[in-house]
Amino acid sequence: MRRPALYSSSSHDRRGNDAPDAPEADPPAQSPPQELPLPARTSRFSRLAARFPAYNLYLLWSVIALLALLLAISFSLSLHPPGRKLTQHDINAAVLKTLETTTLPSAAAKAYQVISPSVVRVVGQGREKDGKDGSKEEGERSVGTGVVIVDKGIILTNLHVVQGAENIKVTFSDGLESTASIVGIQLENDLAVLQADKIPDDMIAATMRSTADLAPGDEVMAVGYPFGIGPSASAGVISGLKRTFRSPEGKQQMTNLIQFDAAANPGNSGGPLVTMDGEVIGIVTAIYNPNQQRTFVGIGFAVPIENAASAAGMPPF
Known part of the structure; x- marks a missing residue:
C-alpha cells in the first residue's frame, strides 16, 4: 500500500529555496561555474521526527509493530494450518489405544479398595488359666470380622464371635484399636451389633445394597480375617439363594441365606460379602x-x- 504524501507548513521547498513563484537570479556571466556542496542527506526517520511530535512517533511505531505482529501471525498460520475437526472415530481409536496399552485394576481389586476401610478385626477376649500357678490371664477366645455400617462406629458381626467374651476389641483399617460393646443381637441369624468406644477421624461406613435382584452367577467377594490373617479377600460367585443351613451341633437352623463359593474360613465370620x-x-x-x-x-x-x-434397627431397602 502506498504511503500518503507528507506535507509541511514551511514556505520553502525541500531544497531550502524560496517558493516557486519567486524569480531566480541569473548567475554572473564572467564567473566560471562553481561546484556547490550538496546539502546533507537526511533519513526518512529524521524528516518524520522533524515533522511530528514525540507522541505521534510513538503511535506510528506502535502501528508498525502491530502490523509486523499481524504479518507474523498470518505467516505462522500459513505454515501451520488448523487441524481438522475430531470425529467420533478418532475418539474411539484413542480410547481403544489407551485400553490396549494401560493395565486396569480388576473388578475384585476395585471392590476391595472400596470396602476395606469399613472392615474391622473383631476379637473376643476372656481370662484363661496360664497353666503355671492356676492364675488366669486375658487372652483371645475368638477372632472374627466385622463391618462398619454407620460412621459413628456401629459394627455388624456374628454373635458367636463375641458371645460370652469378657471384653471385645476391634481394630480398624488404619490400625486404631478400640474396645466395643454389644448393643443389639439377632439370635435367629447369629448376628450381633457392636458400638466401638473410639473410631478413626475419617471413619468410612460401608454402602449396603439390596439383594432383590441378585442371581446365581453374580460375582461376589468375601473380605475378612481367616484364621486371624488379614484383611484377606477372596472372590467367587453366588451359588444359590434362599438356602437353609443347620449348625453342626443341630442347635440352630437359619433360612433365606445366600450361598457363595468365595473362600471363607474360621475368622471370616461376621465379615462382609460384597458385589x-x-x-x-x-x-x-x-x-x-x-x-x-x-x-x-x-x-x-x-x-x-x-x-x-x-x-441394628435400620429400615429395609
Whole structure:
C-alpha cells in the first residue's frame, strides 16, 4: 500500500529555496561555474521526527509493530494450518489405544479398595488359666470380622464371635484399636451389633445394597480375617439363594441365606460379602463342613443384608 504524501507548513521547498513563484537570479556571466556542496542527506526517520511530535512517533511505531505482529501471525498460520475437526472415530481409536496399552485394576481389586476401610478385626477376649500357678490371664477366645455400617462406629458381626467374651476389641483399617460393646443381637441369624468406644477421624461406613435382584452367577467377594490373617479377600460367585443351613451341633437352623463359593474360613465370620462395586449384600455367617474339619469346601453362607441391617434397627431397602 502506498504511503500518503507528507506535507509541511514551511514556505520553502525541500531544497531550502524560496517558493516557486519567486524569480531566480541569473548567475554572473564572467564567473566560471562553481561546484556547490550538496546539502546533507537526511533519513526518512529524521524528516518524520522533524515533522511530528514525540507522541505521534510513538503511535506510528506502535502501528508498525502491530502490523509486523499481524504479518507474523498470518505467516505462522500459513505454515501451520488448523487441524481438522475430531470425529467420533478418532475418539474411539484413542480410547481403544489407551485400553490396549494401560493395565486396569480388576473388578475384585476395585471392590476391595472400596470396602476395606469399613472392615474391622473383631476379637473376643476372656481370662484363661496360664497353666503355671492356676492364675488366669486375658487372652483371645475368638477372632472374627466385622463391618462398619454407620460412621459413628456401629459394627455388624456374628454373635458367636463375641458371645460370652469378657471384653471385645476391634481394630480398624488404619490400625486404631478400640474396645466395643454389644448393643443389639439377632439370635435367629447369629448376628450381633457392636458400638466401638473410639473410631478413626475419617471413619468410612460401608454402602449396603439390596439383594432383590441378585442371581446365581453374580460375582461376589468375601473380605475378612481367616484364621486371624488379614484383611484377606477372596472372590467367587453366588451359588444359590434362599438356602437353609443347620449348625453342626443341630442347635440352630437359619433360612433365606445366600450361598457363595468365595473362600471363607474360621475368622471370616461376621465379615462382609460384597458385589464388584464394593457394596455389602450379606454378612458371612457359616461354612459347610461335612467332614468337621473347619476348612472351606466351596460352600459358604451369608445372611442377606436386609436381615442383618434390621438387627441394628435400620429400615429395609
